[in-house]
Amino acid sequence: MPRDPAPAAPGTEAIPLPPYGEARxxxxxxxxxxxxxxxxxxxxxxEAPVPVVxxxxxxxxxxxxxxxxxxxxxxxxQVVLVGAVGADEAASSLRExxxxxxxxxxxxxxATVPTTTKLRVVSRHQQLLRLDFERPVPAATAKAVASRAAxxxxxxxxxxxxxxxKGALARCAPLIAAARAVGVPVLxxxxxxxxxxxxxxxxxxxxxxxxxxxxxPCRSERQLAERARxxxxxxxxxxxxxxxGEEGMTYVPAVxxxxxxxxxxxxxxxxxxxxxxxVGVLAASLAAGAPLAEALILANEAAxxxxxxxxxxxxxxxxxxxxxxxxxxxxxxxxxxxxxAEVGAARSRGERIVFTNGCFDLLxxxxxxxxxxxxxxxxxxxxxxxxxxxxxRLKGPGRPINPLERRMAVLAGLESVDWVVxxxxxxxxxxxxxxxxxVLVKGGDYREEEVVGRELVRSWGGEVRVxxxxxGCSTTALVERLGRGPAR
Numbered sequence: 001m002p003r004d005p006a007p008a009a010p011g012t013e014a015i016p017l018p019p020y021g022e023a024r025x026x027x028x029x030x031x032x033x034x035x036x037x038x039x040x041x042x043x044x045x046x047e048a049p050v051p052v053v054x055x056x057x058x059x060x061x062x063x064x065x066x067x068x069x070x071x072x073x074x075x076x077x078q079v080v081l082v083g084a085v086g087a088d089e090a091a092s093s094l095r096e097x098x099x100x101x102x103x104x105x106x107x108x109x110x111a112t113v114p115t116t117t118k119l120r121v122v123s124r125h126q127q128l129l130r131l132d133f134e135r136p137v138p139a140a141t142a143k144a145v146a147s148r149a150a151x152x153x154x155x156x157x158x159x160x161x162x163x164x165x166k167g168a169l170a171r172c173a174p175l176i177a178a179a180r181a182v183g184v185p186v187l188x189x190x191x192x193x194x195x196x197x198x199x200x201x202x203x204x205x206x207x208x209x210x211x212x213x214x215x216x217p218c219r220s221e222r223q224l225a226e227r228a229r230x231x232x233x234x235x236x237x238x239x240x241x242x243x244x245g246e247e248g249m250t251y252v253p254a255v256x257x258x259x260x261x262x263x264x265x266x267x268x269x270x271x272x273x274x275x276x277x278x279v280g281v282l283a284a285s286l287a288a289g290a291p292l293a294e295a296l297i298l299a300n301e302a303a304x305x306x307x308x309x310x311x312x313x314x315x316x317x318x319x320x321x322x323x324x325x326x327x328x329x330x331x332x333x334x335x336x337x338x339x340x341a342e343v344g345a346a347r348s349r350g351e352r353i354v355f356t357n358g359c360f361d362l363l364x365x366x367x368x369x370x371x372x373x374x375x376x377x378x379x380x381x382x383x384x385x386x387x388x389x390x391x392x393r394l395k396g397p398g399r400p401i402n403p404l405e406r407r408m409a410v411l412a413g414l415e416s417v418d419w420v421v422x423x424x425x426x427x428x429x430x431x432x433x434x435x436x437x438x439v440l441v442k443g444g445d446y447r448e449e450e451v452v453g454r455e456l457v458r459s460w461g462g463e464v465r466v467x468x469x470x471x472g473c474s475t476t477a478l479v480e481r482l483g484r485g486p487a488r
Contacts, residue, residue: 157287
């Protein structure tokens with residue numbers, strides 16, 4: 001982390017994405033599981049003047065420090081997450097989601113406190129109620145968290161302290177000292193009115209309300225910068241980054257001129273987790289070798305993307321690159337990274353994602369009708385195609401007849417299909433876990449209990465649908481007519 005004045009911000013069109021795959025960072029702090037219950041609300045309860053919500057589906061997401069880790073991992077960074085959980089079902093769910101996101105979790109389990117969980121009831125994109133399940137992290141557990149985090153610092157490009165005031169960072173001073181001793185920069189998303197707890201951190205990222213609670217109301221840009229610089233000098237910070245909502249964010253170095261970044265011109269839909277995105281993307285960018293000014297621009301751009309979505313969210317590297325450099329939404333054949341970026345953008349527009357998969361060796365009228373019906377179940381249709389090696393394993397010698405590139409090109413030419421992506425595994429479960437579609441569809445050759453991935457999709461509230469079939473249309477029959485030998 002540079003301690004000299006930040007250079008002027010270049011135009012976003014000139015910024016290349018840093019090599020996020022080479023970045024390694026440690027994230028420590030208060031972990032949370034965010035639960036969402038969605039349903040329609042059409043009447044008031046006769047028992048009390050409260051709305052009645054008929055819950056249609058449920059969703060779980062990573063929150064708190066876990067969401068910071070997710071934002072860094074979504075860019076491709078290698079992330080180790082250290083924190084505290086309870087010995088409960090919520091902890092198991094948290095671990096599963098961390099594993100599916102590729103985040104290495106080093107969690108201290110407490111038998112006396114629950115995993116912090118926030119349950120939100122949402123109807124028609126409006127949050128009606130939030131229920132918090134939490135207790136302060138015990139001192140002994142906080143000590144263990146700090147010890148485990150210190151042991152993970154060797155080789156890290158950055159340390160992030162994500163403080164939500166739940167107690168996991170009660171012993172952050174020794175951890176900051178340990179990071180400084182091995183030359184690892186420390187970024188802090190602070191909580192509370194006592195910023196002296198973070199003395200000698202490299203950079204802190206309070207929002208304006210948190211910042212003014214410590215330094216007093218700031219009535220001008222100049223006053224904000226002056227107070228931020230005095231705070232940095234008093235507590236030996238290299239700089240202070242104040243996030244300011246619709247006014248953007250301002251970085252004030254201990255020495256040098258402030259750098260102000262205006263908010264990106266997007267509709268603000270939900271600010272939940274925006275601070276997590278800022279510190280996660282900023283840390284990952286710095287750990288990947290980006291100059292500070294460029295890392296700040298990347299973090300600001302990512303925050304502008306996530307506030308257009310409901311609940312906590314993360315931005316992929318491809319989506320961030322497209323937002324920086326422009327470009328219209330992509331259709332047709334895509335790779336996995338491009339698909340996740342497009343799906344994320346579609347979800348930010350409130351679109352419903354439908355997913356199906358298969359070999360699609362010889363495309364026939366039955367396939368076309370089935371894909372058209374699948375598309376009508378949502379706004380976007382993803383077709384995942386087995387690569388050549390997996391088709392051979394599943395169907396036997398002589399298959400596929402058409403190589404992967406041709407199969408994908410034909411599918412991409414159909415009006416009903418938005419995105420075509422290949423997968424190499426025998427089942428699409430890993431891709432399903434990444435895409436998290438609203439609907440998983442298979443053709444009429446299957447029974448619902450035979451659909452691979454059905455339990456996975458149902459776990460986040462998605463639907464599983466088996467559609468009808470067009471009689472007389474069969475790839476097997478076509479292959480036999482072509483005299484290519486028996487088809488399996």
